[in-house]
Amino acid sequence: MEDSVATFQFLGLTFNPTNIISGLLAAIIVLVVVFVFSRNLKLKPTGKQNALEWVIDFTNKIVRGSVTNGDAPNFGLYAFTLFLFIFVSNQLGLFLQIGWNGVTYVRSPTSDPIVTLTLSLMTLMLAHFSGVKKLGFKGYFKHAYLTPFTFWLPISVFTELIDFLTLGLRIYGVIFSGEMLLKIIGNMAFSGGIGMTIVAVPVAFIWQGFSLFLGSIQAYVFVTLTSVYISQQIQTEE
Amino acid sequence: MLSHLVLGASNSLYLGDMLFYAIVFIILMWVIKIVAWGPVTKMMQERADRISNDIDSAEKSRQDAEQLAKKREEALKSSHAEATTIVADARDNGKKQREQIVTNAQQEAQTLKQNAQKDIEQERKDALKGAQNDVASLSIEIASKIIQKELNAQDQKQLIDSYIEGLGKQNESR
Numbered sequence: 001m002e003d004s005v006a007t008f009q010f011l012g013l014t015f016n017p018t019n020i021i022s023g024l025l026a027a028i029i030v031l032v033v034v035f036v037f038s039r040n041l042k043l044k045p046t047g048k049q050n051a052l053e054w055v056i057d058f059t060n061k062i063v064r065g066s067v068t069n070g071d072a073p074n075f076g077l078y079a080f081t082l083f084l085f086i087f088v089s090n091q092l093g094l095f096l097q098i099g100w101n102g103v104t105y106v107r108s109p110t111s112d113p114i115v116t117l118t119l120s121l122m123t124l125m126l127a128h129f130s131g132v133k134k135l136g137f138k139g140y141f142k143h144a145y146l147t148p149f150t151f152w153l154p155i156s157v158f159t160e161l162i163d164f165l166t167l168g169l170r171i172y173g174v175i176f177s178g179e180m181l182l183k184i185i186g187n188m189a190f191s192g193g194i195g196m197t198i199v200a201v202p203v204a205f206i207w208q209g210f211s212l213f214l215g216s217i218q219a220y221v222f223v224t225l226t227s228v229y230i231s232q233q234i235q236t237e238e
Numbered sequence: 239m240l241s242h243l244v245l246g247a248s249n250s251l252y253l254g255d256m257l258f259y260a261i262v263f264i265i266l267m268w269v270i271k272i273v274a275w276g277p278v279t280k281m282m283q284e285r286a287d288r289i290s291n292d293i294d295s296a297e298k299s300r301q302d303a304e305q306l307a308k309k310r311e312e313a314l315k316s317s318h319a320e321a322t323t324i325v326a327d328a329r330d331n332g333k334k335q336r337e338q339i340v341t342n343a344q345q346e347a348q349t350l351k352q353n354a355q356k357d358i359e360q361e362r363k364d365a366l367k368g369a370q371n372d373v374a375s376l377s378i379e380i381a382s383k384i385i386q387k388e389l390n391a392q393d394q395k396q397l398i399d400s401y402i403e404g405l406g407k408q409n410e411s412r
Contacts, residue, residue, distance in 0.1 A: 011254075013253045013254030013257065014253060014254050014255075015254035015255060015258065016254075016255050019255045019258070019259070020255065020258055023255075023258065023259055023262055024262065027262050027263075027265075027266045030266060030270070031266060031269060031270065031273075034270055034273060034274045035273050035274065037274070038273060038274035038277060038278055041277050041278060041281045042281075043281065043284060043285055043288065045281075045285075049278070049281075052274065052278060053278060053282060056275075056278060056279065056282070076275075076279070077267060077270070077271055077275050078267065080270070080275060081263070081266055081267040081270050082263075084270075085263065085266060109259075112255075114255050114256060115255065115259055117256075118255070118256045118259040118260060119259070119263070121256075122260060122263065
């Protein structure tokens with residue numbers, strides 16, 4: 001497997017072209033799918049529209065599962081975009097891995113912790129921002145850090161850090177290990193002659209299927225946890 | 239190989255990637271909102287409204303129909319009652335009219351009878367009177383005839399007597 005990453009500096013920031021290409025690709029796929037599926041909207045839905053509405057209903061239901069009804073519509077779009085983006089990102093590497101000169105340019109963006117942690121950070125920022133917006137800064141601070149009592153503050157801060165890390169690293173671990181194992185199976189197929197190839201192909205198929213399942217589950221889990229964290233910040237009564 | 243697993247193992251954290259992803263995600267969210275989320279949720283909301291409206295209007299029309307049926311039933315009931323009253327009225331009227339007609343007829347018959355009786359009485363009286371007159375005149379006539387006849391016979395006898403007497407005298411004188 002290719003470990004080397006080609007980084008470049010731009011405006012004093014470090015960029016990884018693999019992540020940029022993969023993320024852009026995932027975003028474009030999501031956009032094209034959503035765009036195509038949302039053409040020709042009718043009051044009586046057919047085919048594509050049904051599918052899109054099913055996904056919207058699905059993510060809305062996830063949000064409504066933890067956020068009370070009054071606030072749920074505010075986070076529907078975020079949950080929908082997040083779900084589709086993570087779902088496509090998770091599956092991207094299973095079907096498409098483009099490497100060139102020993103550098104992989106296209107793979108699952110979510111198999112890089114920096115990407116998943118970015119998404120995790122965005123979720124937590126949204127959650128805390130919503131908390132401040134809803135309860136006011138004083139109420140938010142008291143609710144988020146000084147509950148059940150003042151000395152809870154360090155534990156609360158630590159909990160937030162843990163939330164941030166686990167949310168990002170969970171999905172990264174699953175997707176990265178999935179891809180790595182797929183690569184190992186691939187290497188195995190070409191290493192031991194025709195016999196190994198025959199053995200490796202069904203194993204690769206099985207593992208791809210399982211990764212597909214895991215990727216879907218991880219997208220679902222990520223969105224569910226997102227709504228849970230948001231609801232923790234904006235709901236005072238527990 | 240494991241160096242990849244360590245966050246920030248390379249000489250610097252990929253802050254650029256983080257920024258890039260955040261921006262890409264926000265742009266994606268924004269475009270999805272414009273392209274799909276807005277129209278689709280609006281459509282879904284419209285559908286939900288439409289369905290609830292339909293349910294409401296169905297409920298309303300059901301109530302209307304119920305009300306109408308009730309009204310109809312009441313109207314039917316009242317029309318039954320009306321028909322009964324009309325028939326009863328007509329019967330009463332007929333009875334009254336019949337009675338009146340009968341009474342009138344009876345009265346008329348009575349009057350006719352009385353008139354007839356009066357006429358008959360009058361006629362009888364007239365007839366009686368006429369008869370009396372007739373009897374009187376007849377009796378007078380009869381009496382006069384009788385008297386005339388007696389007179390005539392006496393006269394004749396006288397005449398005859400006088401004639402005989404004259405005859406005798408004449409005979410003497412000769």
